[in-house]
Amino acid sequence: MYELNLPNENPLSIFNCLTRNHPLMMQLYSQEMINTVNFFDEIYRIKGSTASLYTLPTCKITFRSTTTKDEMEKLYNNRLVKSKGGKIIYQSIMNSAINKTCPLCSLRLVSTLDHYLPKAHYPQYAISRKNLYPACIECNKSKLDTVSSKKAEQTFHPYFDTLRGVNWxxxxxxxxxxxxxxxxxxxxxxxxxxxxxxxxxxxxxxxxxxxxxxxxxxxxxxxxxxxxxxxxxxxxxxxxxxxxxxxxxxxxxxxxxxxxxxxxxxxxxxxxxxxxxxxxxxxxxx
Ligand SMILES: [Zn+2]
Structure with a gap:
């Protein structure tokens, strides 16, 4: 386990990039939507800083009633992972690992992005920068799509858990x-x-x-x-x-x-x- 700097990008920047020329663009880009993305990002930051992300509700519909879980997962799978602009973001997140080493095990090579809150249960955070960090495939698979119901049963969060100087x-x-x-x-x-x-x-x-x-x-x-x-x-x-x-x-x-x-x-x-x-x-x- 080792910590990474908390990303401070505008939460809308990934949305901007991934929804370019996308059929969802019009429905995603209402003022209501922008406010909601910013609100969700701030809630994530507050909950993350007190290890309370497990209290966030799981959602099937996100942001607006017309934006479904499947659509958010597709934005991640088809746009962030595969599109030209998405790949640049994907790689920049991968590059945040120290010497390509997984922050969850401090040993194996990073090979994927891990969602701290799994996108299958928290689609509202499927393309949220604070919810994404590089990891090895073994750690990614070991976490599975688990939803924690207790504070003590949450895994280490590389952006919020501070270990610097501690012999753990x-x-x-x-x-x-x-x-x-x-x-x-x-x-x-x-x-x-x-x-x-x-x-x-x-x-x-x-x-x-x-x-x-x-x-x-x-x-x-x-x-x-x-x-x-x-x-x-x-x-x-x-x-x-x-x-x-x-x-x-x-x-x-x-x-x-x-x-x-x-x-x-x-x-x-x-x-x-x-x-x-x-x-x-x-x-x-x-
Ligand atoms: Zn690992």
Whole structure:
């Protein structure tokens, strides 16, 4: 999980672009419609800033009685994703990801746009900029079209949930039967607006613990030989120093990556540094 800057574009700019030469243009562009789009955008901002988006009503008809859910979904699927002007907007949102990395898992490549409030249930936000951010396809699918009914059961919102400076990811080291790491959300994270509860919900819903543990297992196997060489020359203190340097290096990029927490946890384990590394499971791909 990592945060993105809250988009501050005029909410009508996407509508302007996507409805150009569109049959819906005339009915969409009434003053009533413009007022409604601005109103919905402001409501989204207020609800998002207090983690209350789950209280918004699901709608089948949007903006005006003549603008249906299907029409809003088509504006997204046919215009934002496929039209010339839409593709430019789509790509600019994709480009907001840091190093093409998904803000929901902080690991896999972004490959799609995710609707925080699913367009199947909230068509009024199908092409809302504040509701759209880049994500990997796995996180996008894991969220599904779920509608939350409880504050604590909402996933992390990259535009509204502030994590900067917070060490939210931790792991425990398990030595038996073979070394492994189990990742979890730091209990010290504030629970204001149910942030910690929601991060734990997000972590579970998107299976991030399993994902990070798998990467950790591969990393353990890949450093085993190197650790044995270091131990021969410099003993357990040499191993601890090596792991700590790797932690500092990874932390400079992202203090909450699985890799940062991996090296921090191992460098703090006297069991691992003294002899535990010898029990690392071998992983060999053909
Ligand atoms: Zn992801």
């Amino acid at each position: 990811l931790l792991a425990t080291y398990h030595s038996s039967p073979t070394p492994k790491l189990v990742f979890y959300i730091n209990n010290a994270v504030t629970n204001k607006f149910y942030l910690r509860d929601r991060m734990e919900f997000h972590f579970k819903k998107l299976s991030l613990g399993e994902l990070y543990s798998t990467y950790a297992a591969n990393e353990l196997a890949s450093i085993k030989y190197n650790l044995q060489l270091i131990y021969e020359k410099k003993g357990s203190n040499g191993i601890r120093r090596y792991l700590h340097k790797e932690y500092i290096s990874a932390s400079a990029v992202n203090k909450n990556s699985w890799k940062t927490v991996f090296y921090l946890t191992l460098s703090n384990s006297s069991v691992f540094c003294s002899s535990g590394f010898n029990n690392i499971s071998d992983i060999r791909f053909p």
